[in-house]
Amino acid sequence: MQVFGLVGSPVEHSLSPPLHEAAYRELGIDARYVTFEPDPTDLAAAIEGARALGIRGLNVTIPFKRDVLDCCEPDELAARIGAVNTLDFGGERLTGHNTDAIGVKRAFAHHDVSLSGRAVVVGAGGAGRAAAFALADEGTTVAIANRTAERARELAAEIDGATGHGLAELDELLADADVLVNATSVGMDEDVSPVAPAALHGDLAVLDAVYSPIETRLLREAAATGATTIDGGWMLLYQGVAAFERWTGRTAPVERMNEALRERLASDDGGSD
Ligand code: NAP
Numbered sequence: 001m002q003v004f005g006l007v008g009s010p011v012e013h014s015l016s017p018p019l020h021e022a023a024y025r026e027l028g029i030d031a032r033y034v035t036f037e038p039d040p041t042d043l044a045a046a047i048e049g050a051r052a053l054g055i056r057g058l059n060v061t062i063p064f065k066r067d068v069l070d071c072c073e074p075d076e077l078a079a080r081i082g083a084v085n086t087l088d089f090g091g092e093r094l095t096g097h098n099t100d101a102i103g104v105k106r107a108f109a110h111h112d113v114s115l116s117g118r119a120v121v122v123g124a125g126g127a128g129r130a131a132a133f134a135l136a137d138e139g140t141t142v143a144i145a146n147r148t149a150e151r152a153r154e155l156a157a158e159i160d161g162a163t164g165h166g167l168a169e170l171d172e173l174l175a176d177a178d179v180l181v182n183a184t185s186v187g188m189d190e191d192v193s194p195v196a197p198a199a200l201h202g203d204l205a206v207l208d209a210v211y212s213p214i215e216t217r218l219l220r221e222a223a224a225t226g227a228t229t230i231d232g233g234w235m236l237l238y239q240g241v242a243a244f245e246r247w248t249g250r251t252a253p254v255e256r257m258n259e260a261l262r263e264r265l266a267s268d269d270g271g272s273d
Pocket of ligand 1: 194
């Protein structure tokens with residue numbers, strides 16, 4: 001039996017076990033997906049131990065996505081983003097990858113949104129970094145707006161052609177934007193939006209990284225303007241799909257994984273992945 005898993009804290013409400021185990025069942029793969037919550041001071045030892053035990057792949061979540069860079073060889077994208085959410089133990093060297101960025105790209109692709117023109121990313125934390133690099137790599141001109149404007153400017157300085165702003169500039173940035181990503185935690189467990197409804201318009205494609213609740217106030221208000229809306233479940237799904245495909249070399253049963261995720265999201269209080 002192969003073992004995959006997730007390291008983070010907290011992980012007890014993670015949606016990754018049902019997401020991945022649905023794929024193992026569908027394809028008849030003899031595998032389990034297990035969650036681990038190591039003490040932060042033991043992260044390196046935990047990763048070494050996982051390798052020694054023959055664990056094939058690990059996802060990594062809060063608060064370890066940056067610290068784990070020191071325990072692996074990040075690929076080029078993960079190194080630029082400065083965060084790893086997927087460890088691959090399959091080769092000679094332990095490699096680190098950022099499938100959150102792939103999740104952003106594939107969530108838009110799934111909804112036939114072509115990534116060109118202007119994108120606004122609200123947030124400059126882990127999800128904001130992954131989204132900003134992903135969108136820039138696809139060819140959009142990225143503006144990052146963050147509560148702490150300095151953090152947005154620092155991130156923008158790392159990305160060709162990107163600009164960094166405070167939230168006060170958000171309405172102006174959105175006026176001629178094609179794509180909007182909410183990569184803040186605003187809207188999580190609370191019916192609030194990081195964007196004034198009047199700034200939304202029908203030419204936008206809006207991805208909310210928040211998936212608990214699955215239908216956020218931002219997405220409701222964006223849908224009311226005729227915008228294309230993409231909930232955080234799609235990003236979560238495709239980061240998992242990308243990790244699964246890397247680890248197993250198999251094409252993921254995306255529909256089955258999505259069904260499992262949606263079932264859990266409908267019955268659950270969500271979690272951190
Ligand atoms: P993070 O690194 O802690 O960053 C949090 C971001 O939210 C920062 O930009 C922070 O701004 C901003 N923020 C927090 N409270 C705010 C408020 N009250 N008003 C305005 N901005 C506020 O967290 P993260 O890992 O990027 O996660 C952000 C969200 O994305 C979470 O809801 C998480 O669940 C979600 N996420 C989803 C996926 C997915 O697959 N769907 C993947 C990763 C993350 P400051 O810099 O000013 O503090």
